[in-house]
Amino acid sequence: xxxxxxxxxxxxxxxxxxxxxxxxxxxxxxxxxxxxxFLVGAVLLAWPLREELASWLVQPFWLDxxxxxxxxxxxxxxxxxxxxxxxxxEGNGVAVAGVVVLCALVxxxxxxxxxxxxxxxNLVTDVFAEEDGNDAPFGGRDRLxxxxxxxxxxxxxxxxxxxxxxxxSIDVRRGETTLFSLPRNLxxxxxxTAVSREAFPxxxxxxxxxxxxxxxxxxxxxxxxxxxxxxxxxxxxRGPTLLKQTVGGILGLTVDYYVMVDMKGFAELxxxxxxxxxxxxEELVYGRQSEGRIPAGLRTLTGEQALWFGRTxxxxxxxHRMSRQKCLLYALSQQADxxxxxxxxxxxxxxxxxxxxxxxxxxxxPEVIDLSRRFKGSDIxxxxxxxxxxxxxxxxxxxxxxxxVTALATPAAKAKATRPxxxxxxxxxxxxxxxxxxxxxxxTPTDGTTPGGEDTESLAKTCA
Numbered sequence: 001x002x003x004x005x006x007x008x009x010x011x012x013x014x015x016x017x018x019x020x021x022x023x024x025x026x027x028x029x030x031x032x033x034x035x036x037x038f039l040v041g042a043v044l045l046a047w048p049l050r051e052e053l054a055s056w057l058v059q060p061f062w063l064d065x066x067x068x069x070x071x072x073x074x075x076x077x078x079x080x081x082x083x084x085x086x087x088x089x090e091g092n093g094v095a096v097a098g099v100v101v102l103c104a105l106v107x108x109x110x111x112x113x114x115x116x117x118x119x120x121x122n123l124v125t126d127v128f129a130e131e132d133g134n135d136a137p138f139g140g141r142d143r144l145x146x147x148x149x150x151x152x153x154x155x156x157x158x159x160x161x162x163x164x165x166x167x168x169s170i171d172v173r174r175g176e177t178t179l180f181s182l183p184r185n186l187x188x189x190x191x192x193t194a195v196s197r198e199a200f201p202x203x204x205x206x207x208x209x210x211x212x213x214x215x216x217x218x219x220x221x222x223x224x225x226x227x228x229x230x231x232x233x234x235x236x237x238r239g240p241t242l243l244k245q246t247v248g249g250i251l252g253l254t255v256d257y258y259v260m261v262d263m264k265g266f267a268e269l270x271x272x273x274x275x276x277x278x279x280x281x282e283e284l285v286y287g288r289q290s291e292g293r294i295p296a297g298l299r300t301l302t303g304e305q306a307l308w309f310g311r312t313x314x315x316x317x318x319x320h321r322m323s324r325q326k327c328l329l330y331a332l333s334q335q336a337d338x339x340x341x342x343x344x345x346x347x348x349x350x351x352x353x354x355x356x357x358x359x360x361x362x363x364x365x366p367e368v369i370d371l372s373r374r375f376k377g378s379d380i381x382x383x384x385x386x387x388x389x390x391x392x393x394x395x396x397x398x399x400x401x402x403x404x405v406t407a408l409a410t411p412a413a414k415a416k417a418t419r420p421x422x423x424x425x426x427x428x429x430x431x432x433x434x435x436x437x438x439x440x441x442x443x444t445p446t447d448g449t450t451p452g453g454e455d456t457e458s459l460a461k462t463c464a
Contacts, residue, residue: 001095004088011084012077012102018084031080038073055366063121067114074110078103116345123349124365127356131363138256138367143408144170145253146360147244149220149260150310150325159221162243162260164310164325167251169408172367175374178407178456179329179382180251181322184217185392192245196229204246219243240359252401257360263311265355267303272347275300278309278331279464286312319386326382327463333372333380379460383407407456 011017015035019028056062085099138144150164166181188203204219206212212222220239223230230238240258248255261269270276277300286292286308294305301309310325360368385400386392 004085004095005098007088008081008085008099009102012081012106015080018087022087024087034076055369057117057120058124058362058365058369060121060124060362063117063124066117070110070113070117074107077106077110081106119346119349123352124362126353127358128365129359129361132361134363138172138364141256142172144172144257144371145248145255146170147240147247147255147258148329149243149258150263150266151220151260152263152311159224160239161217162220163217164322165216165243165247166326166329167247167253167255169253170371172371175371177380179326179380179459180253180404180407181326181382181384181386182216182247182250183318183322183386183392184215185318186216186250186395187214187393188395189216189219189246190249190397192242192249193230195231196242196246199226199229216246219246237359250397250400251404253404257358259356259358259360262355262357263307265351266310267307268351269303269348269355270301270306271303272344272351273332273335274344275302276306276328276331277301277335278306278327280309284309284312284316285314287314290314319384322384322386323462326384326459330380330459330463379458381407381456382459382462383456 007018007021011019014032016028016031019025019031057066081099081103085095089095146168148164148166148168149162151160152163161184163184165184166179168177168179170177188205190203191197191200204214204216204222206214206218206222208214212218220243223238223242224235227233227235227238230242233241240260244255244258277298279298280294280296283296284294286294292308294301294309299305306328310321310328313321383403385395385403389403390396390400
């Protein structure tokens with residue numbers, strides 16, 4: 001029996017061992033060649049294409065192919081083990097039990113792989129929109145603009161308020177990213193379409209009462225509740241559609257897609273990845289009774305702490321909160337790693353499905369993965385449109401758009417624009433954009449001028 005189990009074990013590791021042992025050399029050679037083909041093929045494909053593997057694993061076709069391959073490998077492997085045992089069988093029921101255990105040990109990791117693929121496919125199909133039929137990466141665009149929304153559907157409010165609104169503008173060739181953040185309390189925002197301008201000719205005003213005073217963060221829910229303002233758009237898509245157009249009009253950009261994260265779901269997502277490491281510059285206070293504390297220093301925040309880090313305004317204000325929110329985004333983008341994704345994938349996928357909604361189509365996901373690889377580890381620039389750069393009650397829309405153009409200009413264009421003329425014009429003082437540094441709670445916002453008088457800040461320096 002011992003001999004039988006040893007040979008069967010050896011055959012499970014080196015296919016064909018039992019066949020060689022019993023004189024079936026041709027069959028043994030074929031099995032060994034098949035195993036070597038699997039191993040060499042996997043190495044030759046996986047190593048040169050390791051950068052592309054992540055992109056494949058967000059495409060349903062390749063996910064189905066991976067499932068079929070894993071199931072086929074498991075069936076062949078078990079067949080080799082069983083047949084090898086039959087060739088050298090000399091034992092009793094104990095030996096049979098050993099073979100069953102050996103098959104289970106082989107199948108278990110493959111079954112786990114099949115489960116990961118299944119969860120990945122469900123995540124792709126449940127969260128992301130159907131393919132848009134465009135084969136060109138990002139539809140041939142040179143720049144991708146994605147509206148990032150933090151939504152809060154608290155118990156004391158009706159519907160969803162988008163209290164965090166940031167456009168990530170990404171150069172698809174270089175992977176350079178600039179974030180443009182708008183405060184939730186912008187008033188009189190110009191409407192983007194003829195129908196919406198007819199409803200609000202002087203800018204969005206809501207009902208004008210305490211429930212809907214006419215702030216930017218109300219546009220999403222207003223569109224959902226008033227289908228006539230977004231004609232021909234299905235429920236659930238009205239809010240994102242109008243808000244993308246509205247924010248795009250404010251910034252002078254075409255917003256391609258949106259990604260909205262529910263605040264409660266965000267906390268679950270942070271817990272799923274094992275927390276988020278971030279620099280807390282000053283102690284933060286949170287909670288209805290100010291009972292919560294996040295001490296200053298480099299901290300690994302739990303989901304609840306991360307939620308309050310990006311949410312609290314106790315001894316602070318909207319603009320410092322916006323700064324902290326961008327640092328959260330930056331930390332998440334830099335700290336995600338393949339090991340965490342693999343070992344915590346079930347929890348991450350489950351939390352993502354509950355927390356995230358988006359209109360990103362499935363066919364652009366490979367390009368998004370490729371972009372994320374390129375800007376991971378690189379700096380992210382940021383511009384925040386808050387006082388004193390603008391007045392939220394009477395915003396200077398032309399100034400906002402001009403700052404966006406300047407922030408996205410190429411280095412050569414910036415150099416040309418700043419080259420002194422023969423007779424320098426008289427400088428006109430204009431307040432600079434506030435930076436996103438999480439300053440001390442309760443501190444008064446400064447003019448936010450970065451070294452050299454630039455409006456664009458570096459999140460790598462700000463959030464370090």
